[in-house]
Amino acid sequence: GGSYYMISRSLGPEFGGAVGLCFYLGTTFAGSMYILGTIEILLTYIVPQAAIFRAERKEEAVDALLNNMRVYGTCCLILMAIVVFVGVKYVNKLALVFLACVILSILAIYAGVIKSIFEPPDFP
Numbered sequence: 797g798g799s800y801y802m803i804s805r806s807l808g809p810e811f812g813g814a815v816g817l818c819f820y821l822g823t824t825f826a827g828s829m830y831i832l833g834t835i836e837i838l839l840t841y842i843v844p845q846a847a848i849f850r851a852e853r854k855e856e857a858v859d860a861l862l863n864n865m866r867v868y869g870t871c872c873l874i875l876m877a878i879v880v881f882v883g884v885k886y887v888n889k890l891a892l893v894f895l896a897c898v899i900l901s902i903l904a905i906y907a908g909v910i911k912s913i914f915e916p917p918d919f920p
Contacts, residue, residue, distance in 0.1 A: 831876075835868045836861070 800819055804812025839847050839861065847864050851857040879887060 831869050831872050832865055834872065835865050839864055839868070 800812065800816040803815050806812075807815075847860065848867055849860040849863040851860040879890070
């Protein structure tokens, strides 16, 4: 359905199949990048004390973050799969919650810009 259906019906099944495969792979990789970005921001800036694996030395920091990303990324993916498998009816009910999260994120960007105008950050 969606964009793949329109492309395959307009341009033919051969071209539509090739574009559909690229569209599927792009969406899949984008979803994994969104999950990793969410977990990285969550563990780095918002709730660093929620990390399961901690680095005792500076050299182990990357490995600890990757292990945390694996655990929390799997949990996030399972949660997303549950939302999808429950059905579109419930996804539509949660649409306002998702929209509120997006609007809050956009407002946070503008608030950060305005704050940095009046109080420029001091980078060492």
